[in-house]
Amino acid sequence: MYRYDAIDHRIVRERVEEFRDQTRRFLAGELSEDEFRPLRLMNGLYIQRLAPMLRVAIPYGHLSSTQLRKLADIARRYDKGYGHFTTRQNLQYNWPTLESVPDILAELAEVEMHAIQTSGNCVRNTTTDAFAGVAADELIDPRPYCEIIRQWSTLHPEFAYLPRKFKIAVSGAVEDRAATLVHDIGLHVVKNAAGEVGFKVIVGGGLGRTPIIGEVVREFLPTEHLLTYLDAILRVYNRFGRRDNKYKARIKILVKALTVEGFAAKVEEEWSHLKDGPATIRPEDVAHYASFFTAPAYESLSGSPAEFAAKLAEQPAFARWVERNTRAHRQSGYRSVVLSLKKTGVPPGDASDAQMDAVADWADRFGFGEIRVAHEQNLILPDVKERDLFVLWELAKQQGFATPNVGLLTDIICCPGGDFCSLANAKSIPVAEAIQQRFDDFDYLNDLGEIDLNMSGCMNACGHHHVGHIGILGVDKNGEEWYQITLGGSQGNQTSLGKVIGPSFARAQMPDVIEKILSVYVEQRQQGERFIEAVRRLGITPFKERVYAKDH
Structure with missing residues (x-):
């Protein structure tokens, strides 16, 4: 996982203190609701039907066990003992008090988390395949590029007030598990005839009031040009996107109005001024961010252990869970485990503080301290040895996480x-x-x-x-x-x-x-x-x- 440096820590701490003062001024009547609204939205705070809602960023769906324990602790002390995992790989608290939000943000900062740009007309959380780095069909690991996009887009002064919210998804595998075709920008890792790695760039997808499947604006973009090309797309959108009607302000409407060919031509023209500029990604940049996503210290395991095979034969319920809730791993002897948040009677995507603590413990005990949030609103332990699956299954049953319905009708x-x-x-x-x-x-x-x-x-x-x-x-x-x-x-x-x-x-x-x-x-x-x-x-x-x- 990416680790904050001194600059990251300083930016997030200063943002917390800035919002603490803004909240104080609003509660004291020094800021009106209209003045406070854009300030709270910049920090992920909504006013919902019954209470404020705080949306916490989980960059490309990655959590450490320490971070998940902090989310559980915040749910326990500041909310009603649970959190809601979203399709955008984030977490929402539905019941914090307005007065407590600055304290929550300060505690999140302690574990390298924040709520910046989880709302508002800006570039939102970049999402990717929840199995990135461990999927058997992966061409390259997309996470270093997700982190590069995150750093580029966070607090970007030019793109802080776009016509509407903006969402980017990246897929690095043969199978698209990131819903890239229904995002404002979708990026597919591809290889050209020379075997070089790049991105197919898809623009103008989205759901909402006017659902549209995105269209390809560039079949192959070399990886070093990723940020300059994204800059060009955002600049065209910022210039020509509708601001007079929020229902027609998304980039999908602009692409349809200009035609994909017309839009792509404007992007190419804008890119001609940016290509090979300061935002060009150097090999050492990729190597730097890739160093945060190296493979953990896997054991050398060959084939499935006999005890695991015996349990599959003896325990039909366990075998059903393994079939539905685990996925093949690129490392022999390991599997990725999907912990279903879709037990009957529980709101889909909700997890209690006790459940989050349990998952954090399992991540340490059975893996390498890492958890993924799937866009289907389930949690994933990416690296579990097959020999540990039966014990994990029994523990998951106790916490209500072993419903064997992943991919089935009730996995809603x-x-x-x-x-x-x-x-x-x-x-x-x-x-x-x-x-x-x-x-x-x-x-x-x-x-x-x-x-x-x-x-x-x-x-x-x-x-x-x-x-x-x-x-x-x-x-x-x-x-x-x-x-x-x-x-x-x-x-x-x-x-x-x-x-x-x-x-x-x-x-x-x-x-x-x-x-x-x-x-x-x-x-x-x-x-x-x-x-x-x-x-x-x-x-x-x-x-x-x-x-x-x-x-x-």
């Missing part, structure tokens, strides 16, 4: 919705729980296979419903909460946007609606066909007819 991506967010049209958490309760049968879930169900409480799409195989969107209907269904969305290398199947449904209908959709799949699927493949083959018509058919 879900925003906090109307229970907390002042922007939401409808609640998300009760609907997620109702669906999980209806389908709380692991034999049935495994028979259904991989299904992504994503839910958002409003059009801002924090739950990424547009790219769920099944998407649920909360809508307002004459002051009442209703829910719209989309089918056919997906993320990854074959990203697609779901299609609305028809009129919305009342909350109480949602489990029945999902059951009817699944019944069509079970009846009409072909041998080995996944749900998303069946939807693409059949289209939405048979699902729509089943859902809206009148019961006789």
